[in-house]
Amino acid sequence: MTRARITRRDPLRAIVLVLLFGAAFVGAPFANHYWLEILTDIGILIIFVVGIDFLVGYTGLITLGHAGFMGVGAYSLVWIAHIQGIPVSAAMPLAILAGAVAAVVVGMLVTRVSGVFFIMVTLAISMLFYSWAFKARQPFGGDDGLSVAGTIRLDLSSIGINLDDQFTFCLFVLALALAAYLLFEWLGRTPFGQTLGAIRQNENRVRALGCPVGLYKVAAFTVAGALAALAGALDVQKTEFLHPDVSFWIKSGEGLIIVIVGGMGTLVGPVIGTFLFVLFHKGVEALTPHWQLWMGLTFIAIVIVAPDGIYGRLRSLVEAVGRKRAGSTDPAAASAADRADTPAEGEGDVRADA
Numbered sequence: 001m002t003r004a005r006i007t008r009r010d011p012l013r014a015i016v017l018v019l020l021f022g023a024a025f026v027g028a029p030f031a032n033h034y035w036l037e038i039l040t041d042i043g044i045l046i047i048f049v050v051g052i053d054f055l056v057g058y059t060g061l062i063t064l065g066h067a068g069f070m071g072v073g074a075y076s077l078v079w080i081a082h083i084q085g086i087p088v089s090a091a092m093p094l095a096i097l098a099g100a101v102a103a104v105v106v107g108m109l110v111t112r113v114s115g116v117f118f119i120m121v122t123l124a125i126s127m128l129f130y131s132w133a134f135k136a137r138q139p140f141g142g143d144d145g146l147s148v149a150g151t152i153r154l155d156l157s158s159i160g161i162n163l164d165d166q167f168t169f170c171l172f173v174l175a176l177a178l179a180a181y182l183l184f185e186w187l188g189r190t191p192f193g194q195t196l197g198a199i200r201q202n203e204n205r206v207r208a209l210g211c212p213v214g215l216y217k218v219a220a221f222t223v224a225g226a227l228a229a230l231a232g233a234l235d236v237q238k239t240e241f242l243h244p245d246v247s248f249w250i251k252s253g254e255g256l257i258i259v260i261v262g263g264m265g266t267l268v269g270p271v272i273g274t275f276l277f278v279l280f281h282k283g284v285e286a287l288t289p290h291w292q293l294w295m296g297l298t299f300i301a302i303v304i305v306a307p308d309g310i311y312g313r314l315r316s317l318v319e320a321v322g323r324k325r326a327g328s329t330d331p332a333a334a335s336a337a338d339r340a341d342t343p344a345e346g347e348g349d350v351r352a353d354a
Contacts, residue, residue, distance in 0.1 A: 013268045043173035047180045048231040049270040051224035057265030060200035065126030071247025073229025074236040082148045099229020107221030133244035145243035263309025
């Protein structure tokens with residue numbers, strides 16, 4: 001799989017990003033209620049999956065429990081704003097902070113193991129939170145959920161922004177999704193991100209150099225957990241309904257699939273995967289109740305055809321076209337390359353004799 005490419009200057013990444021987010025921002029003013037819902041879902045999911053990609057594709061921490069932090073963000077926001085009556089403008093940062101604190105605690109535990117053990121421990125901890133939420137009838141409604149309509153939406157009217165308007169809320173979520181992407185891309189280019197990449201490539205060597213590997217892993221886990229909490233807080237504001245499914249392991253699995261299909265370690269790949277996942281889901285679901293089957297078959301086909309993900313395959317095609325054009329526009333260089341590959345007179349006989 002394609003990994004650890006965040007630090008490279010890649011013009012194609014910027015082009016794809018501009019096309020996808022540009023289409024979303026430009027199309028939003030012309031979208032009806034249904035399409036605004038879809039664009040909002042895409043924005044929330046992007047915030048969630050870029051954090052997974054930072055952990056999986058760049059740091060090498062494959063997690064199946066990331067949805068747990070999404071649940072922490074959603075439940076914290078509801079408890080602080082809806083139940084305690086604290087303004088959402090103050091509750092939102094506190095919900096994100098709760099996700100970060102939970103990620104620190106969980107990270108200090110799970111980073112002591114690796115490989116399949118790491119996957120299973122993150123899954124188990126996430127399901128512990130889901131089980132608690134499923135049974136917490138007071139005050140969260142348990143498996144019946146809790147309606148929080150009219151009390152949970154962020155109020156930015158003081159600066160002239162009405163997030164109760166669906167179109168405005170959609171643009172707000174898309175802007176946060178773009179900011180989340182840019183945050184992780186910047187982190188990937190910092191010394192912190194470079195060290196994480198080195199840990200993924202050879203953890204033992206980095207540890208031998210005296211680097212506190214565990215602390216770096218926990219830090220990466222914390223940043224990704226905080227962004228997942230933000231995604232959970234935005235999700236409950238969008239639906240105005242709290243339910244334990246926000247933290248179910250399937251959501252973590254879907255996020256991991258999106259990262260793999262889009263292209264691990266590229267950040268822009270998961271953005272592509274998110275657009276594909278949501279649009280394919282909504283489109284096929286309207287045609288058949290067995291949309292999961294067709295989505296699974298499609299994603300299997302993508303992984304077979306493009307092992308590096310959609311973005312990795314796209315970049316390979318662009319690079320191949322670039323090399324072909326360079327060869328056709330510079331025949332002298334191509335001829336020199338051919339001569340370099342052709343053995344000199346008698347050289348073949350010498351090699352044969354050897």
